[in-house]
Amino acid sequence: MEEKDVLILAIESSCDETSAAVIRNGREVLSNIVASQVKSHMRFGGVVPEVASRHHVEQITQILEAALLKAEVTMDAVDAVAVTEGPGLVGSLLIGVSAAKAVAFAHQKPLIATNHIAGHIYANQLIQPMEFPLLALVVSGGHTELIYMPEDGVFEVIGETRDDAAGEAYDKIGRVLGLPYPGGKVLDEMAHEGEETLDFPRAMLQEDNYDFSFSGLKSAVINTIHNARQKGDDLDPYHVATSFQAAVVDVLVGKTIRAAKEKGVKQLLLAGGVAANRGLRTALAAAVQEELPGVELVIPPLNLCGDNAAMIGAAAYVQYKKQEFASLKLNARPGLSLES
Ligand code: KG4
Ligand code: ZN
Numbered sequence: 001m002e003e004k005d006v007l008i009l010a011i012e013s014s015c016d017e018t019s020a021a022v023i024r025n026g027r028e029v030l031s032n033i034v035a036s037q038v039k040s041h042m043r044f045g046g047v048v049p050e051v052a053s054r055h056h057v058e059q060i061t062q063i064l065e066a067a068l069l070k071a072e073v074t075m076d077a078v079d080a081v082a083v084t085e086g087p088g089l090v091g092s093l094l095i096g097v098s099a100a101k102a103v104a105f106a107h108q109k110p111l112i113a114t115n116h117i118a119g120h121i122y123a124n125q126l127i128q129p130m131e132f133p134l135l136a137l138v139v140s141g142g143h144t145e146l147i148y149m150p151e152d153g154v155f156e157v158i159g160e161t162r163d164d165a166a167g168e169a170y171d172k173i174g175r176v177l178g179l180p181y182p183g184g185k186v187l188d189e190m191a192h193e194g195e196e197t198l199d200f201p202r203a204m205l206q207e208d209n210y211d212f213s214f215s216g217l218k219s220a221v222i223n224t225i226h227n228a229r230q231k232g233d234d235l236d237p238y239h240v241a242t243s244f245q246a247a248v249v250d251v252l253v254g255k256t257i258r259a260a261k262e263k264g265v266k267q268l269l270l271a272g273g274v275a276a277n278r279g280l281r282t283a284l285a286a287a288v289q290e291e292l293p294g295v296e297l298v299i300p301p302l303n304l305c306g307d308n309a310a311m312i313g314a315a316a317y318v319q320y321k322k323q324e325f326a327s328l329k330l331n332a333r334p335g336l337s338l339e340s
Contacts, residue, residue, distance in 0.1 A: 006320060009067065009078045009103070010313030011060075013096030014088025014116045015141070016047045018059040021309035022071035022078070026317025029126055031070035032303075032310035035059045038182070045181050046171070053091035060099045067309070075107045082316030085113035085326070086336030087142070093332035101328050112316040113326040116307075117143060117338050118155065120271040122318075123304040123311035131266045131296065137256045139280070140272030141167035141182065144252075146210045146259050147338065153318040155338040158259060159210025166248055167274045169218040173244060176222050177237050188277050191245035194238030198224060200247040202254075210259050217247055249283045257287050260295060267296045276305040 005024055012019040021032040037055045041047050068074065083100035086093060104111040121136045136147045144166045146159035164172075167184055174183010200220050203213040221244050228235035260268050268288060274280065281299055288297040304311060319325075 006079045006317065007073060007077055008080050008082050008112070008313045008316050008320060009064075009075075010082040010114075010309040010316055011064070011096045011100050012084045012116070012119065012307055012309040012312045013056045013060065013092050014084045014086070015092055015307055016041055016052050016055075017307040018056050018063050018095075019307065019309035020060075020063045020067035021313050022067055022073060023126075023310060023313030023317065026122075026314050026320075027125055027129070029310045030073065031067045032308055033063050033066045033070060034306075034308050035063055042181050045175050047089070049089045049091050052089060053095060056092055056095035060095055064099065064103065075103070075109070078107070078109060080110045080112050080316070080320050080325075082112040082114050082312055082319075083330075084116045084119065084312055085330065086333035087116055088332075088334060090332055090334040093334060097330055097332045101330060105328055110320075110325040111328065111330060112319050112324070113330050114312050114316045114319065115336055115338055116312075117145065117147075118315040119311035121147065121149070121269060122315035123271060123300045123308075124269045124298045125314045126304060126310060127300060128296075128298045130269075133263065133265045134267040134269060135256070135260045135263055135265045136269040136271050137252065138272045139166045139252065139270075139274035141165060141171065141184075143272065144212050144214070146256060148259075148263055148265070153322065157338055158263075159212065159255065161212040161214060163213050163215035164218055166212075166214055166252065167272070169214040169248070170274070172218055173221050173240075176225055177240070184274060185276065187241045188245065188279060190238050190241035191279055192242075194236060194240070194242035196243045196246045197236075197239040198243035200243055202247055202250050205251050205254050210255055212251060212255065214248070217244070245277075245279045249277075249279050252280060253283045253287050256284065257291050260292055265295060267298060268292070270297070270299045271305075273306045275300060276302050
């Protein structure tokens with residue numbers, strides 16, 4: 001007998017995107033509505049938590065309705081309501097958590113509390129079935145982590161940044177160069193126009209661990225820009241972008257390939273907002289082809305790299321199968337870890 005389809009209504013509001021999605025069987029996207037607040041935060045050069053919460057409140061009801069409408073389903077057909085519990089900004093998370101609890105209670109559906117980072121990893125499940133053991137490189141505005149997964153729903157963080165996340169370094173350097181927030185996307189585009197004329201540090205690349213550090217690189221780049229400005233030297237921002245990106249990509253790719261080799265994984269997944277980076281995607285694909293024969297590399301399409309609720313629905317499906325439901329007392333957990 002064929003198993004019944006499972007429909008999950010998922011909500012994501014951990015930072016500056018309000019999103020709702022309907023996912024069938026953890027793999028099929030029936031709808032994925034994302035309202036970005038980027039324009040509102042641009043004039044401040046970064047996410048302002050109070051502004052973010054207010055936007056989430058204003059958007060959430062309409063986004064939920066739009067997700068159901070686009071998927072052409074009513075709440076009767078939905079089997080569970082999933083929401084990002086953490087990590088993220090507490091005020092932002094709370095809006096999603098409160099909305100999810102209200103919908104689950106009103107329609108008497110089970111509630112699923114999902115980890116945002118697990119969501120980024122499971123975005124890959126929406127394009128290619130995951131095969132274990134696997135290694136995921138999660139690179140976003142708040143995280144840079146290497147995660148080993150021996151099986152579905154089990155996460156071992158084998159390496160992480162000791163200071164700044166890769167996306168954070170992009171955004172800070174973007175700000176110093178006077179680029180609009182968030183700087184990552186623009187710097188990536190500029191990196192393809194310049195040349196690697198500056199030699200920036202590749203922190204921890206040779207060290208015998210899987211950790212990262214980007215604050216030294218960030219300071220080196222910012223100091224180079226400030227020194228040139230003080231001396232009135234001409235510094236081509238395109239060359240800065242190319243040289244900075246080369247350093248970031250070298251470290252991310254170098255450490256990831258070594259970890260994948262040592263762990264003997266079947267699949268390598270790229271995840272998080274910085275997974276949209278063209279330089280990183282290209283370099284990782286080339287390195288996998290050369291150094292990891294037989295390992296399948298999966299990279300999400302651009303619309304699934306940034307924050308979205310479809311990825312939360314994909315991760316929540318694993319919890320649904322295990323009947324891992326949350327109570328209506330669920331609270332936001334801004335510092336939630338993957339291994340807890
Ligand atoms: O995953 P995400 O949407 O939010 C977090 O959970 O942090 O990631 C946002 C981050 C920002 O730092 C943004 O600058 C960066 O992803 N980003 C990029 C690119 N597109 C977005 N960084 C480098 N290159 C890109 N093409
Ligand atoms: Zn994210």
